[in-house]
Amino acid sequence: MMDKLKFENHIASVFDEELEEIRNDLMAMGGQVEQQLTDAVQAICEADSQLAEQVIQRDHRVDEMELEIDEACVLVIARRQPAASDLRLVVAVTRAVADLERIGDEAKKIAKHALELTESGPSPMGYSEVRHLAQSVSQILRNALDSFARFDADTALATMQEDKKIDMEYKTALRELVTYMMEDPRSISRVINILWVVRSLERIGDHAKNLCEQVVFVVKGKDIRHRNGQ
Known part of the structure; x- marks a missing residue:
């Protein structure tokens, strides 16, 4: 708690424009990629090819935002030569935008699979697994972004633990989808698309966890990437 208060006081006193x-x-x-994820999943579940196309077309804006933020970070380092927590923030942002861009890429992949699925007509097979996992992944992403917005390391650490739940739900979804294919070989082509969708959702959960790691790095000055048990 004291670390958080000290950091917030620092931000209030020396954080420049x-x-x-x-x-x-x-x-x-973050808001852009969150919307991309929401729309991509909706396109899957509602067989909405038009919405899927919109997600694909909007991905270029996510890429542009990554480049713009990276350039701004480079300029801040060159002009301001930030130290201590200011420098940690700039470094954390450069890492975070890379994860956000990859989340955008995964949302685009989901949208592409939505297009393939709509060609074969609407079907509930596998969609309950997608909806369930997508709900959990969307929540962990929202919490990660919220912890970054508020520099809340405690929320970030708690959110990281939720990634274990995502991994379990992902494994459960895989078992269900494999069962569908075994019971009805005609569904194999369709279910394979769903398998790729749930894989993308699981990866988005991993990237959200990475965002939380950066919050801890900014606030506490600790790099907890690759540490077991965190």
């Missing part, structure tokens, strides 16, 4: 703009841009990018 360029750093704050970078953080705001990161939140805007």
